[in-house]
Structures are given as C-alpha cells and as structure tokens.
Amino acid sequence: MSSSNPQIINSDCIVIGGNITGLIIATILQRRGIKVTLLDQCRDIGGRLATRRISQEKSIEGVFDSGIQYLSVKNPQFQVWVDDWLKHKVIKEWCQGFGEVDGKPRYCGINGMSEIAKYLAKNLDVHTSTKIIEFSYEKKWLIGTQSERQYQGDMLAMTSPIPESLSLLDASFIPLPLEIRFSLEQIEYDSCIVVLALLEKPSNIPAPGGISLEDDSLVWLADNHQKGISPDGYAITLLATPKFSDYYWDSDDVEIVYKLVTAAADYLDSPVIKYQVHRWRYSSPKTFYNESCLGLLELPLVMAGDAFVDPTLEGSVMSGMAAGELICQRFRVY
Structure with a gap:
C-alpha cells in the first residue's frame, strides 16, 4: 500500500x-x-438504522424507516443506553405490542431510526463514503x-x-x-428487499401501524404516518420474506413493487403514487x-x-x- x-x-x-x-x-x-x-x-451513517424520504409535491413528503423498524429492551445494560436516548429525545415509545398489548415498550426514533445513529455519531471522528x-x-x-x-x-x-x-x-x-x-x-445471513410506498390516502394497517405477516412474500408492514415519523405523507414500509428476497434479488424494481404491493393490497387500500426499492444483502444473521x-x-x-x-x-x-x-x-x- x-x-x-x-x-x-x-x-x-x-x-x-x-x-x-x-x-x-x-x-x-x-x-x-x-x-x-x-x-x-456508505454516504450516511447508521447501517440499517436507515430513514429515507420520498417527496411528491412541496406539501407531500413520505418519511420511511427502511431498515430496523423499532427496538425493545431485555437487558438492563442496554436499558442505560435507551434511557439516555429517551432523555435526549432521540427516541420515543411507539407502542406496547402489535396486535395485542403485552406491556413491553417498543421504541422508534423521533424522526426515524436514523436519529439514533446521528445522535451517537455527532461527537465522533466519523469518515463516511x-x-x-x-x-x-x-x-x-x-x-x-x-x-x-x-x-x-x-x-x-x-x-x-x-x-x-x-x-x-x-x-x-x-x-x-x-x-x-x-x-x-x-x-449466514438472510437478505431482505424493502419497498417504500408513498400512498395517495391512509392505509388499512391496524393501529399502532405495524403488523407481522405470515405470507410467502411479506414479513412486515409499517405505516410510518401512524408511527408518527411521516406527518406529511402516507408512507408505508414493506419488508419481503427471505425466500422472496433471494428469488427476486436481481429482478426489476417494477416487478418487485407490483408483486409486493399486490400481496399487501388489502392493507394498503390506496394507489401508490411514488416508490423506492432497497436491498439489504446482509439483513439478519441466521447463524451466530x-x-x-x-x-x-x-x-x-x-x-x-x-x-x-x-x-x-x-x-x-x-x-x-x-x-x-x-x-x-x-x-x-x-
């Protein structure tokens, strides 16, 4: 060298x-x-602590968490970090369960999960790109x-x-x-294809705006408007299953969006006015x-x-x- x-x-x-x-x-x-x-x-810090934006008009902007969707706490040592993020208004409580309430807080970034990375990085010597x-x-x-x-x-x-x-x-x-x-x-890792869909009108995703699916193509849907990070746009995050992601990894974005939006149609109940596709090659480890x-x-x-x-x-x-x-x-x- x-x-x-x-x-x-x-x-x-x-x-x-x-x-x-x-x-x-x-x-x-x-x-x-x-x-x-x-x-x-990468250009942005945070890895899968990723928050994206899609603008349609001046008054319409969708804000999407495109990687990690939320966090929860089991270990007291991790709670120390979470308490600091709460204190400095980096994160907020999103809900206490999806579908059924279990009393365990799920947290998300105030303006998206990338807020956590930005907060941690602000005083560090960081070199991106x-x-x-x-x-x-x-x-x-x-x-x-x-x-x-x-x-x-x-x-x-x-x-x-x-x-x-x-x-x-x-x-x-x-x-x-x-x-x-x-x-x-x-x-080994699972891969994950993510579709970020900006809708014309509110979705049918039940409150609090997140739902796990047992579907061949979809594993998770999130309504970022309900989540509170996308006030000016009906922004939906669709996470594909590992099986779908592997099979369609090299497929055209249009085909991927058509298949995943069709699979989620009952929960969307709205035309998609703009979209992006993201691919996480190393989304989640299968072995440790x-x-x-x-x-x-x-x-x-x-x-x-x-x-x-x-x-x-x-x-x-x-x-x-x-x-x-x-x-x-x-x-x-x-």
Whole structure:
C-alpha cells in the first residue's frame, strides 16, 4: 500500500463499520479517552438504522424507516443506553405490542431510526463514503482507501457483516486461526428487499401501524404516518420474506413493487403514487458466533456485530459494548 503523497490520519483504534455496533464501540472508547476513528463506506451513517424520504409535491413528503423498524429492551445494560436516548429525545415509545398489548415498550426514533445513529455519531471522528481497499499490520494497522487518505492505528475493530470482513481480510492477506476462520465462515445471513410506498390516502394497517405477516412474500408492514415519523405523507414500509428476497434479488424494481404491493393490497387500500426499492444483502444473521465478540490474541483485532449475540438492535449494542470493554482492557484503560 503506497501513495505518492499519502495523507495519514492517526488514532489509537480504527473502527470499520458505521452501524450501531461500530458507533457503540467508538462511543465507549472516546468516553475512556482513547482516540478513535470510525470509517464507513456508505454516504450516511447508521447501517440499517436507515430513514429515507420520498417527496411528491412541496406539501407531500413520505418519511420511511427502511431498515430496523423499532427496538425493545431485555437487558438492563442496554436499558442505560435507551434511557439516555429517551432523555435526549432521540427516541420515543411507539407502542406496547402489535396486535395485542403485552406491556413491553417498543421504541422508534423521533424522526426515524436514523436519529439514533446521528445522535451517537455527532461527537465522533466519523469518515463516511470511505471505501477500504486493503490494510496491513506491522506494529500498527495501516488502512488503505480508494482516496489518497490512509488511516493508522494501534487496534482495529471490524463490525461489518462477517462475509464482508472476511473478504477484506483475504484481500489484505491477513490470516485468521483456522478454527476461528471456520466458525466465522458458518455464519449466514438472510437478505431482505424493502419497498417504500408513498400512498395517495391512509392505509388499512391496524393501529399502532405495524403488523407481522405470515405470507410467502411479506414479513412486515409499517405505516410510518401512524408511527408518527411521516406527518406529511402516507408512507408505508414493506419488508419481503427471505425466500422472496433471494428469488427476486436481481429482478426489476417494477416487478418487485407490483408483486409486493399486490400481496399487501388489502392493507394498503390506496394507489401508490411514488416508490423506492432497497436491498439489504446482509439483513439478519441466521447463524451466530458463540461469543459476544471476537478478540484475537495474535493480532490487535476485534470483531463484533449482530452475528455475535442476536439479530436485534439490542444484540448489536451488547456486542459493541463487549468489544468496547475488550479494547479498553487491551489499552489498560478501566
């Protein structure tokens, strides 16, 4: 990895992946006084904490959560983060169950789930639209990107989907212990096609605006207007099943929209006036690593993410917390 005039940015730890896990790791490290740089290849921070907008006219704008739809809490350690987000009006309670009330709050972002990512990222050293080509390790990590800029750090944390992380390690000729490599290769993900549909009039989706379906093509419908994040547009999020998503992954958007809107017709009961299609290749892990994060002894490398705990937002946060604590221990910061 060489460059005629490389611009090298130094930090104690480099985090690859601006998803919720990467943001949690970076937040923990910064709070402990460890200099951290977070890199993400996408334009927007947050990974599947994604909120999109579709405008039709000046007065009509649909706001859609296109990835993670909501969060709930089981672990007291996660509750600490949620309480902070509530205190700072990042999230709000959406409901206490879909279909039947169970008394357990479901939370969503005040203006969409991306609010959580924006809140966590606001005081961090975040570099988006940063495509990593390869990296090397010789006493320090050196990260090479498509631009002239390079990043150097003592430790590296990888939070991207496991297949992406393994591809990057392979491209960089960084070997993993065989047993660990084999375990990571067993992790598989479901894909998910998402249709964002802006309707002419209100939907028929029952209150509070979210419904799980046992359908061949649809697994979830959300009415973002009822949810409270899309006041100026009847914005519906349609999540396809893994089976449908795999089969139609390379299909034309028009065909996908026709099939999913037709499947949801009884719940929509309105013409679609505008739409977008999004594809999540690594939407949700089907299999998992047997620890909350992976810390290598041979290299100052940590891996974390939703494939280490469970596929929920809470699982991603818990993995990030475990990885953050492990990195702090390596720096002897307690």
